[in-house]
Amino acid sequence: MSETYESQGSCSSDCGSCSENCSSRQPSKEDFLVPLNPYSKVKKVIGIVSGKGGVGKSFITSYLSVLMNRKGYNTGILDADITGPSIPKAFGIHSKAAGNELGILPAETKKGIKVMSVNLLLETEDTPVIWRGPVIAGTVKQFWSEVLWEDVDYMFVDMPPGTGDVPLTVFQSLPVDGLIIVTSPQELVSMIVSKAVNMANAMDIPILGLIENYSYIKCGNCGEKISVFGTSHIDDIANKYDLPVLGKVPIDSAIAAAIDGEKVEELKGDWLDLAAETIEIVHKVRENTSSEKVSAAAEKAATIKIAVTVDENNNVFQHFGKSDQFKIYEICGEELVSKTTLSSNGSGHSELVTLLSAQKVNVLICGGIGMGAMEGLMEAGILVVPGANGDADVVTAAYLDGSLAEGTEANCDHHDHHEGDCSGECKCHE
Numbered sequence: 001m002s003e004t005y006e007s008q009g010s011c012s013s014d015c016g017s018c019s020e021n022c023s024s025r026q027p028s029k030e031d032f033l034v035p036l037n038p039y040s041k042v043k044k045v046i047g048i049v050s051g052k053g054g055v056g057k058s059f060i061t062s063y064l065s066v067l068m069n070r071k072g073y074n075t076g077i078l079d080a081d082i083t084g085p086s087i088p089k090a091f092g093i094h095s096k097a098a099g100n101e102l103g104i105l106p107a108e109t110k111k112g113i114k115v116m117s118v119n120l121l122l123e124t125e126d127t128p129v130i131w132r133g134p135v136i137a138g139t140v141k142q143f144w145s146e147v148l149w150e151d152v153d154y155m156f157v158d159m160p161p162g163t164g165d166v167p168l169t170v171f172q173s174l175p176v177d178g179l180i181i182v183t184s185p186q187e188l189v190s191m192i193v194s195k196a197v198n199m200a201n202a203m204d205i206p207i208l209g210l211i212e213n214y215s216y217i218k219c220g221n222c223g224e225k226i227s228v229f230g231t232s233h234i235d236d237i238a239n240k241y242d243l244p245v246l247g248k249v250p251i252d253s254a255i256a257a258a259i260d261g262e263k264v265e266e267l268k269g270d271w272l273d274l275a276a277e278t279i280e281i282v283h284k285v286r287e288n289t290s291s292e293k294v295s296a297a298a299e300k301a302a303t304i305k306i307a308v309t310v311d312e313n314n315n316v317f318q319h320f321g322k323s324d325q326f327k328i329y330e331i332c333g334e335e336l337v338s339k340t341t342l343s344s345n346g347s348g349h350s351e352l353v354t355l356l357s358a359q360k361v362n363v364l365i366c367g368g369i370g371m372g373a374m375e376g377l378m379e380a381g382i383l384v385v386p387g388a389n390g391d392a393d394v395v396t397a398a399y400l401d402g403s404l405a406e407g408t409e410a411n412c413d414h415h416d417h418h419e420g421d422c423s424g425e426c427k428c429h430e
């Protein structure tokens with residue numbers, strides 16, 4: 001008893017320099033890490049996670065590895081989704097994993113991407129994995145410590161969905177450098193993403209950003225993006241947690257054909273270019289990687305909202321202060337994400353400024369507008385393009401391609417009131 005008391009009394013609180021095994025000692029994060037195969041070298045580990053299943057996480061993992069491979073990096077995939085392994089099929093891998101005295105050998109795709117999945121160990125590809133949590137967690141650890149990965153620049157880990165035992169094992173056992181959270185547009189997403197974010201924060205693992213899968217489907221005739229699963233909430237969630245949106249992936253028959261045809265390496269699409277560029281910069285493995293690449297990709301993928309004053313015929317309404325409705329165009333890069341109508345009830349200049357600001361509008365296209373309203377919009381950070389005429393869709397397209405010319409008569413000129421009735425707010429007669 002006295003010996004224990006003396007030991008505690010002389011404690012310096014510096015566990016790093018102490019060999020005592022007392023109750024005060026707390027395990028560090030490094031204590032849980034599983035050693036990498038001594039003949040392997042993995043520079044960066046990126047976890048691909050989701051709060052729920054069915055959001056296409058395995059496709060995102062596969063395609064990101066393909067994009068980084070195209071950039072000339074050595075990439076690998078550790079398929080930690082043990083009970084739902086789908087990575088090998090996407091690449092057309094059906095052979096079994098081999099091994100030698102140094103460890104288990106991962107399969108390689110046609111382009112040289114290294115893959116390790118439980119499907120490469122099972123007797124048949126459709127054999128169910130009816131294992132308890134500890135066995136599954138042990139298998140994930142073996143994929144890290146017993147597989148001969150050799151030299152990998154970026155290791156992508158396809159995590160099982162949710163925030164249970166196996167994701168926890170991966171977070172604790174592997175030196176995960178960053179996470180990408182994959183989600184979908186449904187209302188439920190906010191809560192699901194919150195769980196994933198909170199778990200990552202609790203494990204002190206940086207989140208690179210969010211990717212929304214099944215974001216929209218593009219009309220084959222007009223090119224308009226249709227939100228099949230309802231209005232997207234990804235931007236609101238990203239703002240809530242101060243995270244970037246790294247991609248919005250559509251429902252595209254080309255993606256389905258590539259996966260079903262086992263040819264994901266042949267797929268072409270720029271949906272995840274920003275995500276790949278971000279990984280390349282934030283977790284750099286080459287000295288010559290420039291941050292300008294991310295800035296350019298981010299600018300290309302930036303989402304803006306354009307509001308246009310419209311009348312009942314979808315033409316540009318000429319009196320901003322009396323606008324009953326606005327057509328709101330959401331544009332991501334060069335693509336139309338959504339087109340909605342916002343009712344305003346002709347509330348007046350100051351109320352309309354507040355309304356558009358609350359909708360996070362970036363650009364207003366209108367006919368006539370007074371200087372007071374224009375100054376209010378500019379103070380709210382909204383670019384004003386006055387003096388426009390004609391169909392709202394055509395005018396917006398012209399603005400986007402740089403061919404929209406501002407009219408020469410931009411001031412508000414209400415023909416339906418007398419000069420003496422004007423309050424002066426709209427500066428009609430300046």
